[in-house]
Amino acid sequence: MYSPARISSDVFAAWRSLAADNRSGAGEIYVRAVRTLRDHFASLAEGPEALRDWPHWLHGLLQAQSMMAPLYNLCNRLALALECGEPAQPRNEILKILDEELAHAPSRESLMAQHASQAISSWRRVMTHSYSSAVAAALQHAQTANASLEVFISEARPMNEGRRMAERLAQAGIMVHFFVDDARGRFIAAVDGVLLGADRISENVFVNKIGTASLVNLAGQHGKPVFIVSQTNKCWPSRLHLQEEAGHLPDEIWPHAPANVLLHNFYFEEIALAPGIGILTENGLLTPAALAAYFKNFVPAKFWMHRA
Structure with a gap:
């Protein structure tokens, strides 16, 4: 105990x-x-x-x-x-x-950024969600080869980590478009693809900040490619369950809410690892076969x- x-x-x-x-x-x-x-x-x-x-x-x-x-x-x-x-x-x-x-x-993150920037080398406009140091590094690396790169960032309620991403990229000289989470539908047609971080990758799902699932679905509806930028140490087998996320402070989403309003505040969600979603690691593109082998040998x- x-x-x-x-x-x-x-x-x-x-x-x-x-x-x-x-x-x-x-x-x-x-x-x-x-x-x-x-x-x-x-x-x-x-x-x-x-x-x-x-x-x-x-x-x-x-x-x-x-x-x-x-x-x-x-x-x-x-x-x-x-x-x-x-x-x-x-x-x-x-x-x-x-x-x-x-x-x-540091070297793993650098290699991951190189592989990710190569994968999106033809993209001029990229959409992402929340803050990910891996995604930020990849986008900054991509900018060295594409000075006209533009990044579209949703704010990521409730803690608005997207602002930190916007600040970091803007300070690096990247043009940033910033908006509330539900405004992504107005901009998805204008981007070339979606680049996301992850906190966990399992056999059939990955975990990221809440709001990611709706962005992945939106990208699918518009035929936009989706890549996850992640080191291999984020792969974890589903048979070994992680602790359940506890709800967070309700005041983060609505201070002094009226009586009879139940507030549910979660930071993370599981997203289906649908066919076509690419995983870019420090070793390059992680194929489904390589991912399956990783879990088999764990x-x-x-x-x-x-x-x-």
Whole structure:
């Protein structure tokens, strides 16, 4: 049974900060989590006694950001290392894993941006939704070859992360069109395609900010191609269920709502991974066969059997 009392005050505070972050992209949150774990493991003494509470540290991270598959993959990799009983100094093995993640994260994002910009090299107008550091990097890379690139961004209620995307791209010199979510129908015919981020990709669905499903449907109705820009660490098998998203503060959508008005505030939704939706990763286009092979070969840690 997960117990917050068995997490150090520094780590608990870091997880609370991550839980409150509803504006950063998944990639940015991932790096913050890796750095926190790296600092924590580095502060521990050698030997198994210092590591006895590691399941609680990982549980706390997953409770903080329950929808982000990269964190689940990170926890799975760490758990496998800690469960195997080898090497003699498991703390050093964990530090090696975390250092590798910090070292390779920038290059993976750069490669992903290159592959995505090549895939949309013929596009002059792109539509996206909310904020994604991966999509932003891809669009900025695409601009180097296409100075006339224009990006159409919907605001992404309730937290309006689309504004952050608009600000970042505008500061990079990209022409931005910004509008409320339900205005996308006015602009979809004018764009060449849709570029999206993701927090999780499973066999038949992907998870992204709420409002994505209607944009994907709209793109399908108008025959517009859709690409997801995602590192492979966002792939997570559906047989290992993620925690359900809890509803968020109702005041975020309507402060002081009248009596008898029930407010439902969610940030994420599942979108069908329909045929024709391309997935662009640090390794290039992820084919359906490659995605199926990834899940077939996935090795889960025993850690998942004991989650409560």
